Structures are given as structure tokens and as C-alpha cells.
Amino acid sequence: MPKNIYFKATLLSTILLFISCDKDDTPEAENEMEVFTKTVIVVTDLSDDSSETYNFEVEEHDHDHDHSVLRQTQDDDDHGDHTVIELKSNSEYKFEISFLNESDPNNIIDMTEEVIEEADDHHVFYELVGNGISYDSTSGDTFDSNSNPLNLVTKWTTTTATEVEVEAYLLHQPTSKTGNTRDDFGGATDVEIEFEAHVE
Amino acid sequence: MPTAFLLLMSVGSNYGQVCNTSFEGNIISLEQNIPLESAVVEVIGSSKIVTSTASGYFKLEGLCPNSLIKIKISHINCPDFFTEIDLKKSLFENFYLDHKVEELSEIILVDNKLNDLSTSSQPFSLSELEKERYSDSGLAVVLEKISGVNTLSTGNKVSKPVIHGMFGSRVGIIYDGVMLENQQWGQDHAPNIDLNAFDRIRVIKGASVLKYSGSTPGGIIIIDSKAPKTIDTLYGKTIINTLSNGRGGSIISSITNSSQNGKYIKSQITIKKSGDLSSPNYLLSNTASNEKNISITGGKNFTKGNIKLFLSYFNTEIGILKSSHIGNIKDLLRVIESDSPGVINDFSYDINYPNQDNTHYTASLDYNHFFNIDKELSFKYSFQFNNRKEYDLRIGDFKNIPALDLNLSTHNVNSNYTWSNFSGEFVNGIFFEVQDNYSTPGTGVKRLIPDYLNTKLGGYFVYNSNLRKGLNFSFGLRYQYSSNDVYKFYRNSRWENENYEDLLGEYVIKEVLSQKLIRKKVVFNAFSSNVGLVKKFRDKYSLSIHHNYTERAPNIAEMFSGGLHHSLASIEYGDPFLKKERTHKVLLDFEKKNVKLNYRINPYLSYSKDYILAQPAGFEQTIRGAFPVWEYSPINSIFKGIDLDFVYQINDYIKFKNSTSWVEAKDYNSKKHLVNIPPLVVNNEIQFSSDKFKKFNAIIGSKFVNKQNLFPNNNSITSVIENGEKVEKIVDISTPPDGYNILNLNFNWGPYNFVSSNFYLGLSIDNLMNKSYRNYLNRLRFYSDEIGRNILLQIKIKY
Numbered sequence: 001m002p003k004n005i006y007f008k009a010t011l012l013s014t015i016l017l018f019i020s021c022d023k024d025d026t027p028e029a030e031n032e033m034e035v036f037t038k039t040v041i042v043v044t045d046l047s048d049d050s051s052e053t054y055n056f057e058v059e060e061h062d063h064d065h066d067h068s069v070l071r072q073t074q075d076d077d078d079h080g081d082h083t084v085i086e087l088k089s090n091s092e093y094k095f096e097i098s099f100l101n102e103s104d105p106n107n108i109i110d111m112t113e114e115v116i117e118e119a120d121d122h123h124v125f126y127e128l129v130g131n132g133i134s135y136d137s138t139s140g141d142t143f144d145s146n147s148n149p150l151n152l153v154t155k156w157t158t159t160t161a162t163e164v165e166v167e168a169y170l171l172h173q174p175t176s177k178t179g180n181t182r183d184d185f186g187g188a189t190d191v192e193i194e195f196e197a198h199v200e
Numbered sequence: 201m202p203t204a205f206l207l208l209m210s211v212g213s214n215y216g217q218v219c220n221t222s223f224e225g226n227i228i229s230l231e232q233n234i235p236l237e238s239a240v241v242e243v244i245g246s247s248k249i250v251t252s253t254a255s256g257y258f259k260l261e262g263l264c265p266n267s268l269i270k271i272k273i274s275h276i277n278c279p280d281f282f283t284e285i286d287l288k289k290s291l292f293e294n295f296y297l298d299h300k301v302e303e304l305s306e307i308i309l310v311d312n313k314l315n316d317l318s319t320s321s322q323p324f325s326l327s328e329l330e331k332e333r334y335s336d337s338g339l340a341v342v343l344e345k346i347s348g349v350n351t352l353s354t355g356n357k358v359s360k361p362v363i364h365g366m367f368g369s370r371v372g373i374i375y376d377g378v379m380l381e382n383q384q385w386g387q388d389h390a391p392n393i394d395l396n397a398f399d400r401i402r403v404i405k406g407a408s409v410l411k412y413s414g415s416t417p418g419g420i421i422i423i424d425s426k427a428p429k430t431i432d433t434l435y436g437k438t439i440i441n442t443l444s445n446g447r448g449g450s451i452i453s454s455i456t457n458s459s460q461n462g463k464y465i466k467s468q469i470t471i472k473k474s475g476d477l478s479s480p481n482y483l484l485s486n487t488a489s490n491e492k493n494i495s496i497t498g499g500k501n502f503t504k505g506n507i508k509l510f511l512s513y514f515n516t517e518i519g520i521l522k523s524s525h526i527g528n529i530k531d532l533l534r535v536i537e538s539d540s541p542g543v544i545n546d547f548s549y550d551i552n553y554p555n556q557d558n559t560h561y562t563a564s565l566d567y568n569h570f571f572n573i574d575k576e577l578s579f580k581y582s583f584q585f586n587n588r589k590e591y592d593l594r595i596g597d598f599k600n601i602p603a604l605d606l607n608l609s610t611h612n613v614n615s616n617y618t619w620s621n622f623s624g625e626f627v628n629g630i631f632f633e634v635q636d637n638y639s640t641p642g643t644g645v646k647r648l649i650p651d652y653l654n655t656k657l658g659g660y661f662v663y664n665s666n667l668r669k670g671l672n673f674s675f676g677l678r679y680q681y682s683s684n685d686v687y688k689f690y691r692n693s694r695w696e697n698e699n700y701e702d703l704l705g706e707y708v709i710k711e712v713l714s715q716k717l718i719r720k721k722v723v724f725n726a727f728s729s730n731v732g733l734v735k736k737f738r739d740k741y742s743l744s745i746h747h748n749y750t751e752r753a754p755n756i757a758e759m760f761s762g763g764l765h766h767s768l769a770s771i772e773y774g775d776p777f778l779k780k781e782r783t784h785k786v787l788l789d790f791e792k793k794n795v796k797l798n799y800r801i802n803p804y805l806s807y808s809k810d811y812i813l814a815q816p817a818g819f820e821q822t823i824r825g826a827f828p829v830w831e832y833s834p835i836n837s838i839f840k841g842i843d844l845d846f847v848y849q850i851n852d853y854i855k856f857k858n859s860t861s862w863v864e865a866k867d868y869n870s871k872k873h874l875v876n877i878p879p880l881v882v883n884n885e886i887q888f889s890s891d892k893f894k895k896f897n898a899i900i901g902s903k904f905v906n907k908q909n910l911f912p913n914n915n916s917i918t919s920v921i922e923n924g925e926k927v928e929k930i931v932d933i934s935t936p937p938d939g940y941n942i943l944n945l946n947f948n949w950g951p952y953n954f955v956s957s958n959f960y961l962g963l964s965i966d967n968l969m970n971k972s973y974r975n976y977l978n979r980l981r982f983y984s985d986e987i988g989r990n991i992l993l994q995i996k997i998k999y
Contacts, residue, residue: 026719027651027687029712033644034598036823058823104713114596121595127921165926172527173593175542181921183534186542188593189527192825 031104036111036170036191038100043085046092046155054083056193057102083195085166087133093156094138097124099170099191112152115170119144122190123171124151127182132162133197148177158199167194223285224259225293227252227273236275236297244270244282244574244621265289270622273297282622323402323422324845331401332996333946333964336441336450336472339373339395343421347859348405348802348843350878354388354767354979356477356987357489357518358556361391362977364406364804365839365863365877366418369755374412375423376510378564381610381635382586383649386757387876387979388767392514392560392586394493396439396452396470398423405843406787406804407730407748410660411616411627414678414728415752417783417806428456428464430501437998445990446488447547448474462501469494475549476519480972480988485545486522486552491515505569514560519551524767524983525593528825529918532769532982533931541984554766557589557602576618584610592766598644605640606649624665632657637756648763649756650688657681662730670736677729682753684722688760689715694773704776724753724780744789754778758812758832767980768933771820773831781834783808795849802843811837813867813874816914828916836868857885864910872912878977879908879936899946908936908976937981940973942966950996957999964992 037057044051087093099111115122119142126135135156137149144150167182168191175186227239235256242249243260252258263269266288273281273295281297324346334342340351340359352367353359363371373380373391375398382392395401405419413420429435436455443449454468472491477484492515499508523541526532535542564582571577590604616629633656639647662676690700692714707718732746761774785806792799817831841863848856860882865874882904889897914934919926945968950960970989974981 026710026717027639027647027689028641029689029715029717030641030643030646031713032646034595039823056823058821111596118595129921129924129926131924165921167921172595173525173543182530186523186534187527188525189531189824190595191823192528192530193823 031107033101033109034111034114035101035103036099037102039168039170039191039193040098040100041085041168041195042096042098043087044094044096045088046094052085054085054195056083056195085195085197087156087158087197087199089158089161089199091158093158094140095135095154095156096140097152097154097168115150115152116142119150120146121173122150123148123174123177123185123187124154125169125171125179125182125185126151126154127167127169128164129166130162130164132159132199133157133164144177146177156197160199162199164197164199165194166197167192219262219264221263221265221287222259222261222290223263223269223271223287223293224257224291225295226256227258227275228256228294228296239273239275239297242272242274244272245572263287272622284622323404325400325402328399329948331395332439333962333994335396335439335452335994336443336448336992339391339393339421339423342395342401343403345859345883346403347845347883348841348861348863349403350861350881350977352387352876352977352979353975355518355521355524356484356487357474358388358390358520360384360387360389361421362878363403363419363421364806364841365865365874369752370416370418372409372413372416372420373423374409374420375562376425376564377412377566377580378562378582378584378612379412381584381608382558382560383588383606383608388556389588392516392558393423394470394491394495394512394514395423396454397425397468397493397495397512399425405802406785406806407746410662410676410678410728410730411629414660414680414726415750417748417750417752417785417808425466425497427501428458428466430458430460430462432459433457435999437996440995442993443474443990444992445987446474446477448472450491462506463499464501465496465498467494467496473549476547477987478547479985480970481985482540482544483547484521484541484984484987485543485548486519486555488549488551489516489518490551491517499566503570505567507568508566510562510564510566512560512562514558516556516558517551518556518558520554520556520767521980521983522552522554524980525554526766526769529769529827529916529931530825530920532933533918533920533929536932536982553591553593553599555591557591559587561585574620578616578618580612580614580616582610582612584608584612601643603643603645604648605643607638607640608635609638610635622666624663626661626663628659628661630659646689646691646763648761650686650760652684652686652756652760654685654756655683672734672736674730674732674734676731678727680726680728680753682724682726684756684759685719686722686756686760687717687719688776689717690762691715694762720776722759722776726751726753726780740792740794742789742791742793744787746787746789748783748785748787750781750783750785752781752783754780754812754832761832764827767983769827771827771829772814773817773829775832778812778832778834779810781808781810781812783811797849798845798847800843800845802845804839804841806839807868808837808839810834813837816916819916826918835870837865837874838868839863839865853888855887855889857883857887859883873910875912875914875934876977877908877910879939880906895950895952897948899944901944901946902941903944904941905939905975907939911936933982936976937974940971942971942973943968951998954997957997960994960996960998962992962994962996964994966990966992
């Protein structure tokens with residue numbers, strides 16, 4: 001065994017001696033295949049099946065020195081700082097969240113598939129500031145091997161008129177899949193976006 | 201400046217015949233007062249050469265009377281000793297040589313063989329016993345025994361040495377005459393070297409050894425091997441360590457076959473394995489590690505020179521604390537506010553993600569030719585290849601693909617000429633180096649370090665002189681041209697934010713996927729110099745002053761890095777327009793050496809212009825949240841500090857040792873303290889050994905580390921939801937943890953005769969009280985406590 005290592009060491013040293021002197025041609029750009037660049041939430045009003053799409057993405061643009069801006073676009077809204085999702089009181093909505101990698105515009109990757117494939121390692125959590133809205137996993141959601149829902153598809157129930165700030169997280173390897181605050185889940189945050197839910 | 205002094209005990213005998221005079225005497229070890237066998241006594245410029253007997257006796261015959269003869273005495277463990285004798289008649293003299301004691305020798309001892317290091321800065325060295333005691337640890341941990349040396353770590357297995365508050369490119373590691381070239385820029389990149397492959401380890405604090413490097417204002421670590429014996433013999437040693445913490449163990453074995461004709465071959469192997477380490481209160485999941493190293497040295501020593509081939513393979517696989525992988529700054533805040541790591545699994549030997557896998561190959565060929573006894577010409581070629589893979593917690597198809605895969609190949613050729621006599625020494629040389637860094641593509645992560653080809657070319661000369669008895673002067677100069685041919689991808693957003701179009705636009709060679717590729721040649725010319733004076737007086741005192749001027753070209757990371765550091769939730773950027781860093785450093789060294797009391801006081805002051813430091817520079821928004829941005833930028837820095845070493849032999853059985861170091865570093869203009877500067881450290885040790893128990897000694901040691909109170913505020917603010925409300929919170933990455941005091945015990949038994957070998961047994965307990973503490977200089981200090989009690993059982997067999 002030691003002889004083998006030694007032999008490999010010598011062999012490799014000898015080979016490298018001859019090949020490493022030339023600088024290789026221009027390096028290839030790295031395609032970042034597993035990054036998240038965009039989050040999409042499709043909100044469907046369960047009373048009439050009408051739906052609206054909200055996009056959240058970081059626009060790589062020069063606004064301020066050193067700051068790129070989390071730019072959130074909404075189909076028919078003025079571009080405020082926070083995306084506002086308008087909901088009606090005493091109603092039910094379906095929220096479908098999906099994640100995309102658009103770093104190569106010619107090769108858009110749906111990262112939601114990766115999340116579903118590794119269901120045990122992922123979880124979506126919405127942290128709400130304020131009362132009047134509740135959400136739960138609903139039909140069409142994905143479950144992990146322990147039957148925990150991933151919250152990719154959730155049903156939101158509103159009561160009275162209110163304004164609620166929402167932080168949405170995609171968590172990687174959370175230590176727990178149940179909890180009421182971000183702290184309860186542990187793990188690493190893969191995606192974090194925020195929006196306001198206005199109930200009228 | 202040989203410290204060995206001679207005691208004149210001339211006893212005359214009257215022959216007075218032409219060339220029939222003799223010169224005889226005894227060679228005695230200065231420290232132990234025992235005869236030294238196999239010391240070579242030669243008359244310079246003649247063929248007269250004898251070797252001392254077992255009783256230390258030598259006799260040179262057939263010398264001419266009334267002649268002035270120059271004598272050189274050399275011994276394997278001693279600095280060469282030169283003297284001039286006015287031989288009027290036959291003479292008897294005893295020579296006391298500064299013999300390095302193999303066991304339990306002091307750190308405070310200096311090893312000052314002139315023609316070895318070509319500097320009058322006195323190194324600190326570790327005894328063989330200390331080196332072997334830490335044979336299972338990495339290089340940096342061993343060196344922590346020396347005052348002024350600290351370690352900067354990432355977890356418990358990745359650590360790099362810090363000397364006088366400086367680390368990374370500012371500290372050089374020379375192994376077997378080769379400057380270690382690995383990806384040493386990041387804090388989480390430890391030197392890829394196995395100390396066990398070498399015999400000696402020495403540290404020169406605060407200076408460069410211009411023969412090897414001119415760009416290390418922190419200091420330099422020199423690791424080398426003794427020349428093997430020139431007798432027909434087969435010898436070696438095996439060390440077996442078992443460790444309670446991590447349930448680990450290691451085997452270190454070496455064997456040397458030497459022969460009378462000067463040929464020798466030495467092979468050495470190290471295998472280490474450890475499972476998850478544990479802090480006093482919890483297991484540190486995914487901190488297992490494996491290491492396997494092998495080296496082989498072969499050569500031949502002949503009258504007119506020697507030739508040596510060295511080959512080594514080093515591989516280490518290190519698990520990084522699982523819970524240190526976080527997503528964004530809010531995750532970091534949660535970690536800082538929590539007492540224990542988020543993930544604690546059952547004990548395991550498995551290394552999961554995140555982890556590092558580092559491999560280092562070295563091949564070097566040395567040839568030395570002695571023209572005369574005092575002139576030596578040497579050539580050295582060395583090749584190093586380093587591969588570094590970092591695996592992260594990733595998703596999808598990239599799960600098993602490293603996030604970082606760097607390959608660094610370095611070829612170095614050096615030619616050195618040394619001329620020495622009894623009054624001085626002159627060393628000069630030239631060097632040429634080509635280094636290629638290549639990132640294996642397909643990692644799916646943008647390169648942290650760009651691909652580049654670096655060429656270095658230069659020369660040096662060093663002059664060391666004994667001006668008068670007891671006064672030594674040294675002077676050295678080094679010039680280095682370095683050119684970096686860099687291929688760097690810039691994201692368009694960064695490019696626009698930094699207005700790179702004006703400054704770097706002409707270098708763009710390709711545009712792809714919202715990135716620009718530039719190719720740029722970055723050239724630096726660096727001069728470094730050393731001047732030193734050493735005065736020895738009244739046999740036991742020595743006072744020295746040194747001024748070192750260092751010009752250091754920014755390294756590639758400082759200029760071109762760009763990427764996310766997961767464990768710190770920060771984005772790091774290099775600055776492609778950095779200038780070279782220029783440091784003036786003045787060191788004083790006062791030493792007293794005496795039978796009972798030895799001490800050494802070593803204050804220093806350094807001022808750097810364009811000192812390169814990573815500093816907070818705003819935030820960058822990503823889909824993961826806002827990340828603090830750190831950019832390398834130049835400041836004017838000032839470092840001041842003091843190292844103290846003290847050894848007192850209380851009585852025949854008890855010895856007390858203390859080493860203390862303190863350093864303060866500031867931005868000269870803003871007066872802000874610098875980050876990651878070691879706090880006050882005080883090491884105390886009491887050694888018990890007795891004539892009655894000749895084969896036993898015990899050491900009780902304590903290490904006190906003060907809380908670092910001098911630190912910059914690099915905190916950032918983030919908003920989190922707490923109790924149903926959005927609140928702003930400070931992410932306190934700046935406040936250092938509390939101070940601590942840890943106790944260590946060490947017992948050594950041996951040697952005992954065991955068949956045909958010597959057998960030693962050692963028992964050490966580190967962190968005896970199983971104290972929970974956190975270390976300011978550990979980058980993962982936010983995540984977990986340091987490791988708890990560790991019991992090390994060591995068996996050592998020398999044969």
C-alpha cells in the first residue's frame with residue numbers, strides 16, 4: 001500500500017513536471033447551476049380560480065455603489081419597495097411557490113424540481129408579522145419521507161382586513177420541519193424574500 | 201556568532217621540533233557537561249582532520265610550531281565553531297560546544313549555526329520531546345508553544361500559524377529548504393505539511409530569511425532534517441498515539457538506512473485518523489479527519505559535496521463542523537445567539553459535507569559542492585503540486601462535486617553560493633520560480649481564485665560578520681520580480697459598480713453570461729533588506745537589534761478573490777489595484793543564559809504602508825438576503841508587541857518556565873484596532889525530573905489567554921421577526937469571547953530497553969479540567985466551544 005502511494009506520487013510528480021509549464025487557454029466560465037435567482041409565487045383565489053403571479057428576483061444592476069437591489073416585480077402593480085399581495089377578507093387562496101435559476105437566460109432551470117427531489121432536505125416557511133392570516137399545506141404539495149409537507153403549495157385563509165408582513169424562506173437541511181418562528185427550523189437559508197399581504 | 205566559548209586550560213608540553221607539534225583537547229557539551237563523540241576537528245586549509253572519541257578526546261598531530269592555524273569544529277547537533285590558534289608549542293585545550301540536547305531542551309535555546317540561516321536573528325526552536333508530544337497535531341498547534349506564535353483556525357483541525365499578529369502570506373514556511381506553496385491565502389487554508397517528516401523545527405520571529413523569502417514580515421518557520429550518520433547503520437522510530445477526544449489515533453514511523461560511504465535513504469510514513477471531536481458539553485458533528493503522508497529521502501554525502509532527493513505525499517481530509525454551513529446573515533445571528541451548534545448527531549468517523557480534501561506533492565533535488573572547506577555552491581530544484589477541494593452542502597447534481605477545486609503547481613530553481621571563514625560569512629544566490637494555478641472547471645461555483653501564472657525571478661545576498669569578539673553584524677538584501685498573468689471573470693454587476701470599464705476595459709478578452717473575462721499582467725518589483733547587530737557580553741548576555749524592511753506583493757486572493765464565505769455569511773472581494781505592502785520592523789532581543797536562570801525579552805515595533813486588510817464595505821443583496829461585503833483594501837498599520845521567555849531551574853528536580861506574548865495592532869490613521877490579533881497569552885510550566893527517577897519526568901502546564909479587548913467594530917445590522925414583530929438586531933461578529941485558562945499534564949517514561957530498542961511511554965491530558973471556552977482566533981467560534989479534555993497515550997520506540 002505505502003509503495004503504491006509512493007509510486008503514484010512519483011508518477012504524478014513526473015507527469016506534472018512536463019505539463020504544468022504552459023498556461024492553459026482561457027478558462028471556461030462557470031455556469032452556476034444550483035443557484036436561485038428568482039422566486040415566483042402564483043396566488044389563486046379559490047373562489048373564482050383567478051390567479052396572479054408575483055416575481056421576486058435580485059436584479060444585478062448598479063443602483064448604489066456596492067448594493068444590488070432585490071427588485072420585486074408584480075404583473076400589474078407599481079414597482080414599490082415591497083411587493084404587495086392583495087387579498088380579500090374571509091377568503092381562501094392557494095399559494096404556489098417555485099424557484100428558478102435564470103443565470104443563463106438560454107437555459108432557465110426550474111430549481112423547484114431539485115427541491116422536490118431532495119424533499120427531506122428542504123422546507124418552505126412563511127413567517128408572518130401580524131394576525132388575521134393563516135396558512136397550511138394543501139393538495140398538490142410535496143411530502144418528504146417523514147410525511148412532512150414542504151409547503152410548496154399552501155392554502156391561505158384570511159379573516160378581517162389587515163396588513164401583514166411576510167418573510168418567505170426556502171430552508172436547506174432544517175433541523176426541524178415544524179415551528180412557529182424561523183429559529184425553530186435551524187438549517188441554512190437558501191432563499192429569503194419578503195412581501196406584504198394586504199387583506200381588504 | 202558561535203555561542204560556544206572556549207575555556208583556556210592550556211597545558212604546555214615542550215617538543216619544539218619542526219612540524220611535530222600536536223594540538224589536543226576535549227570536546228564537551230556546554231549544556232550537559234558531557235563529552236561529545238564524533239565531533240569533527242579540522243585545520244582549515246589543510247587535510248588535517250580528526251574525529252573526537254567517545255570520551256570527547258581529539259588529537260591533531262604533525263602541526264608546525266609558531267604557526268597561526270584556523271580550526272573548525274563541527275558536530276551534528278551543534279553550530280559550527282571556528283577559532284584561531286597561535287600555535288607556539290603543543291597545546292591542550294577543552295572546547296565547550298553548544299550542543300543541542302535531544303530531550304527536554306529549552307525553547308529558549310538558540311540554534312545559531314551561521315551558514316545555515318544567514319541571519320543574525322536568533323531562532324526559537326522546539327525540543328524533540330515537544331515536537332513528538334504533538335506528533336498527532338498540525339504544525340500550527342506545535343508552534344503555539346513558542347512565545348509570540350499563535351494559531352488562527354477554522355474549527356479544530358484547520359489551523360495556521362500567526363507570528364507577531366501576522367499570518368498567511370506574511371508568514372513563510374520553509375521545509376527542507378523549499379518555501380511551502382499551497383493555497384495559503386484564506387483563513388481556512390492550513391499549511392499542507394507533515395512535521396513528522398522532519399527532525400527540527402525553528403521559528404524566526406519578525407524577520408525574513410532572505411535566502412528563502414523577502415516578503416514575510418511576520419516571521420518564518422524553518423523545518424528541516426539533520427544529516428544522517430555516515431556509518432553503516434539502520435535506525436528509526438515509531439510513535440503510536442491514541443487520543444480520547446475523537447477516539448483517534450496515529451502511527452508515525454520512520455527508518456533510515458545509512459552507510460559508511462555516505463549513502464543514505466530515509467522513509468517516513470504518518471497515518472492519522474480521528475472521529476468527531478467533542479467539546480465539554482456536546483459533540484462537534486462532522487469534525488472527523490484523516491491524514492496520510494509519506495516521504496522518502498535519499499542521498500549521498502561525499503567529501504566534496506552531497507546530493508539529495510526528497511519526495512513527499514501529503515493528504516488530509518477534514519470534516520468541517522456541520523452546523524457551520526449557514527445561508528445568510530440572519531442565520532449567523534441565530535448562531536451567535538445560540539449556545540450550542542444547531543446540529544448534533546451521534547459520534548461517527550464519517551466525513552460528510554462540508555469538508556476539505558487537500559493533497560500536496562513535493563519533489564526536490566539538491567546538490568551541494570564544497571570547493572574548499574569554506575566555499576560551498578548549491579543548486580536546488582523543487583516541484584510542488586497542491587490540490588485543494590472544498591465540498592459544501594449543495595443541492596441536486598452538485599451534491600458530490602466540490603465547490604472549489606484548485607490546483608497549484610510550482611517549479612523553483614535556486615542556486616546559492618556561500619563563502620565563510622572564521623570572521624564572517626557571505627551568502628548570495630539567484631532564484632527562478634514559475635507557479636500555475638488552475639481551477640478544475642465544472643464546479644458550478646464561480647472561481648474564488650482566478651486562474652493565473654506567476655513568474656518570480658530574483659537574487660539575494662547576505663553578509664554576516666564577527667566584527668570583534670562578541671560583536672556580530674549582519675546585512676542582507678533581496679530583490680524579487682514577480683509577474684502574474686491573470687484570467688479573471690467579473691460579474692457585470694460588480695464590473696459596473698466598481699467602474700472597472702475605465703480601468704480594466706482594455707483587458708476584456710471575452711464576454712459570457714453576464715460576466716466579463718479579463719486577462720491582465722500584474723507586475724511587482726520588491727526589495728527587502730535586513731540589518732542587525734548582536735552584542736554578546738560577559739559570556740551570558742546577548743543584546744541584539746534588527747531592522748527589517750519588507751516589500752510584499754499582494755497575493756492573488758487579495759487582488760482577485762471574489763466569492764461567498766459560507767461560515768461567515770460574507771462576500772469577499774479582492775482589489776486589483778493594490779500596491780505592494782511595505783513594512784519596517786524593528787526588533788530588540790535581550791537574552792541572558794546561565795545555568796539556573798535563562799530569560800529572553802523580545803520587544804518589536806512595525807509600521808506598514810499599504811498593509812492589506814479585508815474590511816467591511818457595505819452589503820450586497822441576493823435572493824438569500826443581504827450579505828456583508830468585505831473588500832481587501834490598503835491601510836497604514838502599526839504593530840507593537842513583546843515576547844518574554846523565562847526559565848528558572850529552582851532546584852535539581854524542579855524547573856519553572858514561562859512564556860508570555862502581547863501584541864497590539866492598529867490602523868495608523870483611524871486608530872482603529874485590527875481584527876484577529878492575538879490577545880495576551882501567558883504559558884506557565886513546571887517540570888519535575890529527578891536523578892532518582894532518571895527515566896521519568898512530569899510537566900504541568902497552564903495556558904492563560906486573556907479576553908481580547910482591542911478589537912474593531914465590524915458588526916452589521918439586520919432585521920428579524922421576534923415575538924411577532926420586526927426588530928433590528930446587531931450581528932455581533934466583533935466582540936471577542938471571554939478569556940480562559942486551561943491546564944495540561946504530561947508524563948514521560950523512558951527510555952527503557954526493549955529487545956534491541958528504546959521504549960518510551962507518554963501520557964498527556966490536555967484541557968485537564970474539561971473547560972468550555974471559545975477562542976477569538978477560531979473562525980468558527982460563533983458555532984461551538986473548543987474541544988474538551990483529551991487524553992493522549994503515546995508509545996515511542998527508537999531502534
